[in-house]
Amino acid sequence: MPPAVSERPTRIVVDLDHLAFNLRSIRAHVGVPVMGIVKANAYGHGLVPVALHLQAQGVEQLGVAFLEEGIALRQAGVTAPVLVMGGIFGRQVTQFIAHDLEITVSSLDKLRLVEAAAQALGRKAVIHLKIDTGMERIGVHSYSARPFIEAAVASQWCVLKGIYSHLACSDDPFSPMSAQQLERFLEACAHIDRIGAPMPIRHLANSGGVL
Numbered sequence: 001m002p003p004a005v006s007e008r009p010t011r012i013v014v015d016l017d018h019l020a021f022n023l024r025s026i027r028a029h030v031g032v033p034v035m036g037i038v039k040a041n042a043y044g045h046g047l048v049p050v051a052l053h054l055q056a057q058g059v060e061q062l063g064v065a066f067l068e069e070g071i072a073l074r075q076a077g078v079t080a081p082v083l084v085m086g087g088i089f090g091r092q093v094t095q096f097i098a099h100d101l102e103i104t105v106s107s108l109d110k111l112r113l114v115e116a117a118a119q120a121l122g123r124k125a126v127i128h129l130k131i132d133t134g135m136e137r138i139g140v141h142s143y144s145a146r147p148f149i150e151a152a153v154a155s156q157w158c159v160l161k162g163i164y165s166h167l168a169c170s171d172d173p174f175s176p177m178s179a180q181q182l183e184r185f186l187e188a189c190a191h192i193d194r195i196g197a198p199m200p201i202r203h204l205a206n207s208g209g210v211l
Contacts, residue, residue: 014045016053023057030210033060035083035203039069048076055080067092070101083128083162087138093117097125102161106130106138108148111158118157127152128162128200131188133181135168142184146191153197162201163189170208178209 027034036059042050051062051073062078064070065086073082083102090113096103097118105111105127118125129152132139140148142165152160165185169175185204192199 012044014050016049019045019050019053020057023054023059026210030205033201035059035061035063037063037206038073039063039065039085047072048078051078051080052076067095067101071095071099074099074101085130088113090117093125094121097121097123102126102128104128104130104138105152105158107140108151111148111151111155115155115157125158126161127158128164128203129160131163131165131185133165133184133188134177135166135181137166139165142188145188149188149191150195153192153195160197160200162203163192164203167204167206167209170206170211 023034023036036051036054038047038051038054041047047064047069054062055078059080062073062080062082063085064073064082065084067084067086067088070082070084081102082100083104084096085104087106088096088103088110093103093114094117095101096114098121103114103125105114111127114125114127129145129149130139131142131145133142149163152158165181167178167181169177182204185202189199189202
């Protein structure tokens, strides 16, 4: 076997000042709190350095895909709210709560898993409901979300912080899909008003949606 190569022939140079400029530009454009998505090693730019820099800029929230990424941020000293957007396994829920990570709840069964784990720990879990408006990945379909939303609102062990969906075709400005997804998402959210519950944070716009 040949000896292992100790250095890669390529590297990426990340200018954190440019990252801060981008964040300021997005904030000025949208006028609402921004979640800095740092999943997949901050898209190859460095999970921890990018997250710490965004936190220093006062970003309101960070988002990752998996539990391990959230734990890595906590171990690195990140204190900002962190939402894990991927799916969960039952045995993972206690780790979410122990590391103060916000949980994506994508079904009624997942909600029950989180409730049971939170009750066993005697500590409430912070959750965001995932509504599937057309991405067809995870989440409860918008047209059948009412029982899901009602159960989350009524939960004694879950704090409903957010409700969100994901735009499937936002990189195509001519696609009618984004408008359809927005309509479905707002209809699902409207049920929270109908039952007289406080409206949680609503988030939908990915990078393409912002643009």
